[in-house]
Amino acid sequence: MKKFIEKLQFITHDIHQHSHIEQANIACSAGAKWIQYRCLTKNDEELLNDINAIAAICDDWGATLIVTDHIHLNGKADIQGFHIEDMDADFVKIRKQLGEAITIGGSSNTLEGLIRLASEGVDYAGFGPFFTTTTKPNNAPLLGVSGYEKAIKALKAKEIDLPVLAVGGVTLSDIDPLMLTGIFGIAASSAINQAEDMRAAYSAFYDSIM
Numbered sequence: 561m562k563k564f565i566e567k568l569q570f571i572t573h574d575i576h577q578h579s580h581i582e583q584a585n586i587a588c589s590a591g592a593k594w595i596q597y598r599c600l601t602k603n604d605e606e607l608l609n610d611i612n613a614i615a616a617i618c619d620d621w622g623a624t625l626i627v628t629d630h631i632h633l634n635g636k637a638d639i640q641g642f643h644i645e646d647m648d649a650d651f652v653k654i655r656k657q658l659g660e661a662i663t664i665g666g667s668s669n670t671l672e673g674l675i676r677l678a679s680e681g682v683d684y685a686g687f688g689p690f691f692t693t694t695t696k697p698n699n700a701p702l703l704g705v706s707g708y709e710k711a712i713k714a715l716k717a718k719e720i721d722l723p724v725l726a727v728g729g730v731t732l733s734d735i736d737p738l739m740l741t742g743i744f745g746i747a748a749s750s751a752i753n754q755a756e757d758m759r760a761a762y763s764a765f766y767d768s769i770m
């Protein structure tokens with residue numbers, strides 16, 4: 561089943577400047593169509609309060625809502641998909657649990673990981689880190705532009721059709737060289753939500769990528 565996958569996924573984060581709800585609202589009002597609510601610090605009641613508010617915003621703006629992990633919340637709010645951060649997760653089992661209609665994203669730091677994600681039927685993969693990021697400190701080697709070039713070439717050679725998003729430390733000036741590698745798109749958080757003018761930062765990303 562084809563899912564709604566866009567070239568730009570905006571990822572919310574715990575930051576002092578804007579709540580997750582504010583981040584989703586600003587991004588959607590600037591044109592975001594694909595939001596990942598990434599909150600790993602709240603209990604279920606707090607998560608559902610946020611998710612219900614963000615789902616209503618997404619509904620108003622025609623955006624698709626992905627939630628990071630927390631798959632036990634499936635069916636408890638208007639969530640269109642889940643991004644699973646556990647790279648060793650059994651995606652076949654998760655697909656059985658969530659069903660065909662739910663978008664499932666996975667993460668990888670390696671080509672081998674991407675190949676496994678594709679074979680287990682994820683709808684898209686976050687592949688990173690592109691560069692250093694404070695959003696989630698990461699010990700994996702930085703991929704740089706050449707890491708994407710190599711991985712996309714290898715996926716093509718194997719005729720694997722998996723939408724790959726570059727993630728981790730992506731800034732506005734990285735978009736053009738990254739998109740030239742043949743990736744499907746970009747997932748970004750801090751370059752947008754930590755900008756002085758978040759709406760302008762989202763719009764600049766969007767204009768550059770579309």
Ligand SMILES: Cc1ncc(COP(=O)(O)OP(=O)(O)O)c(N)n1
Nearest residue numbers: 643645667686687688696698727747
């Ligand atoms: C689109 C997208 N990509 C990646 C992540 C986070 O992935 P994570 O599992 O944290 O990756 P590593 O830090 O282990 O490299 C995400 N939430 N969304």
Ligand SMILES: Cc1nc(C(=O)O)sc1CCOP(=O)(O)O
Nearest residue numbers: 689693695696698728729749750
């Ligand atoms: C959740 C997450 N993990 C990442 C990693 O590289 O491990 S990047 C990321 C989200 C994107 O972060 P930003 O755009 O702020 O660098």
Ligand SMILES: [Mg+2]
Nearest residue numbers: 696697698728
């Ligand atoms: Mg990470």
